[in-house]
Amino acid sequence: MNESCLFCKIVAGKIPAKKIYEDDHVLAFHDIHPQAPVHALVIPKKHWASLDDVGAGDRADLGHLLERTAHCARELGVAASGYRTIINTKAHGGQEVFHIHVHILGGKALGRMVDARAKEG
Ligand code: AMP
Numbered sequence: 001m002n003e004s005c006l007f008c009k010i011v012a013g014k015i016p017a018k019k020i021y022e023d024d025h026v027l028a029f030h031d032i033h034p035q036a037p038v039h040a041l042v043i044p045k046k047h048w049a050s051l052d053d054v055g056a057g058d059r060a061d062l063g064h065l066l067e068r069t070a071h072c073a074r075e076l077g078v079a080a081s082g083y084r085t086i087i088n089t090k091a092h093g094g095q096e097v098f099h100i101h102v103h104i105l106g107g108k109a110l111g112r113m114v115d116a117r118a119k120e121g
C-alpha cells in the first residue's frame with residue numbers, strides 16, 4: 001500500500017467506494033464523477049502508479065485485471081451493447097489518480113473519441 005494514494009486507501013477500506021466486484025487481486029467500483037450512464041473503475045490491489053510502471057513480471061496480474069474488467073462490464077450490463085475502456089497514463093494522458101485504473105464507460109453510444117482527440121491536438 002502507498003500511504004498517500006487515494007485508490008490504495010479505497011482498497012484498504014479507509015475511503016468508501018460503491019463496490020461492484022472484488023477478489024484477491026482486483027477491485028472495481030463506480031466512478032465518483034460519472035462521464036456516462038455506466039462509469040466504473042477497475043484497479044489492481046497492488047499499487048502501480050501508471051501503465052508505465054508495469055513490467056514483464058506483471059503480465060499475469062495485468063491479464064487478470066483486463067479479464068476481470070470484461071467480467072465487470074458483463075455484470076454492469078453493457079457488454080452486449082458495447083463499452084469503452086480507457087487507461088490514462090501520466091500527464092499527457094490526462095491521468096489524475098496515480099494508481100493504475102481501467103475506466104469502463106458505457107450505457108449509451110459514445111463518440112469516436114480517438115478521432116476527436118486527435119483533431120484537438
Ligand atoms: P484519471 O483521470 O484516469 O486518473 O481518472 C481518475 C478518475 O477517478 C476520475 O474519473 C475521477 O472521477 C475518479 N475518482 C476520483 N476520486 C474518486 C473516488 N473517491 N471514488 C471513485 N472515483 C474517484
Ligand code: ZN
Binds near residue numbers: 009047099
Ligand atoms: Zn495506490
